[in-house]
Amino acid sequence: MTIKILIVDDSLPMRRVIKKTIKASGYSSAEFFEAENGKIALDILKNTWLDIVITDYNMPEMNGIELIEAMKQNDAFQSIPVLVVTTDGSNQKVSEFLEKGAAAYIKKPFTPEAIRNKLNNILGATGNEKSESSDDGLDF
Amino acid sequence: MKNLKAAMMASISEVLETMFFMSVDFDMHKTIKKNIDIFQNGITMVCRLDFAGPFSGCFLLIIPEKLLADMSQNFMGMEQIKIKQQHLEGTIKELTNMIAGNTFSTLNDQIEFTLSIPELIDTRTLTSNYMGNHEKGVEIITETTGGFLAVKIILHDT
Numbered sequence: 001m002t003i004k005i006l007i008v009d010d011s012l013p014m015r016r017v018i019k020k021t022i023k024a025s026g027y028s029s030a031e032f033f034e035a036e037n038g039k040i041a042l043d044i045l046k047n048t049w050l051d052i053v054i055t056d057y058n059m060p061e062m063n064g065i066e067l068i069e070a071m072k073q074n075d076a077f078q079s080i081p082v083l084v085v086t087t088d089g090s091n092q093k094v095s096e097f098l099e100k101g102a103a104a105y106i107k108k109p110f111t112p113e114a115i116r117n118k119l120n121n122i123l124g125a126t127g128n129e130k131s132e133s134s135d136d137g138l139d140f
Numbered sequence: 141m142k143n144l145k146a147a148m149m150a151s152i153s154e155v156l157e158t159m160f161f162m163s164v165d166f167d168m169h170k171t172i173k174k175n176i177d178i179f180q181n182g183i184t185m186v187c188r189l190d191f192a193g194p195f196s197g198c199f200l201l202i203i204p205e206k207l208l209a210d211m212s213q214n215f216m217g218m219e220q221i222k223i224k225q226q227h228l229e230g231t232i233k234e235l236t237n238m239i240a241g242n243t244f245s246t247l248n249d250q251i252e253f254t255l256s257i258p259e260l261i262d263t264r265t266l267t268s269n270y271m272g273n274h275e276k277g278v279e280i281i282t283e284t285t286g287g288f289l290a291v292k293i294i295l296h297d298t
Binding site: 010011012014016020022058059060081086087088089090091092093105107108109111 | 154155158159212215216217218226227230231233236238240241242244245249250251252253255257290
């Protein structure tokens with residue numbers, strides 16, 4: 001089964017880095033969707049069933065917390081796990097992400113291993129499986 | 141101020157080493173104003189990010205375009221020939237965002253700061269608008285394997 005991943009970040013380079021990191025983490029056959037902010041992400045969610053949403057926090061138009069809130073209010077999206085990847089590592093903000101319903105968060109800068117471990121935990125917990133093994137490290 | 145400078149240095153090192161695979165060295169004696177030639181000898185890009193919290197101000201990141209192109213290449217894993225202006229702009233904005241956010245969480249992760257969306261500023265305004273003699277703040281010139289970059293925090297009076 002192909003895993004469908006939505007990456008939400010206003011930074012084109014960061015979306016590319018996250019995608020590259022995920023592909024190198026054993027999810028090479030994953031299908032990727034990209035959005036520059038929460039509003040565009042919601043439009044994609046309306047038309048596509050996704051396995052996970054990976055979102056930045058600080059974005060124009062609609063930020064990551066507003067996106068999580070909107071997803072949790074919609075029956076169709078509320079079970080989709082959300083991984084927050086953010087520069088904002090204050091304890092208050094991290095608590096807020098988790099209280100709003102994020103499955104986990106990763107602080108930027110991140111290592112490829114951090115992304116891999118969080119994805120494995122979340123997708124493993126939701127019953128998805130990786131497309132191939134990644135136990136032998138990451139190859140960029 | 142000493143703690144802020146230490147947090148900035150830790151943040152710059154962590155971001156450049158983790159995400160850009162670059163080693164860094166800090167020159168504690170150089171100032172941006174006295175070494176402005178380093179940044180004005182060729183095309184330079186400058187990014188600004190405002191912050192607010194227990195104290196407020198702005199972050200500036202100053203990078204020669206040649207170094208930024210090398211960093212974009214490392215960051216995204218793209219061939220340099222394919223690097224376009226939007227990639228350079230995206231990279232400097234993300235770099236500013238990461239250094240700023242990481243500086244504050246290194247300084248004190250119990251305190252919350254609000255960060256603005258990073259924006260590019262006109263390099264020609266750098267000296268006149270951001271290099272005054274009476275500004276309160278911290279600046280660091282960093283030498284990387286590909287050249288120099290500078291980070292400056294200007295603190296607003298509260």
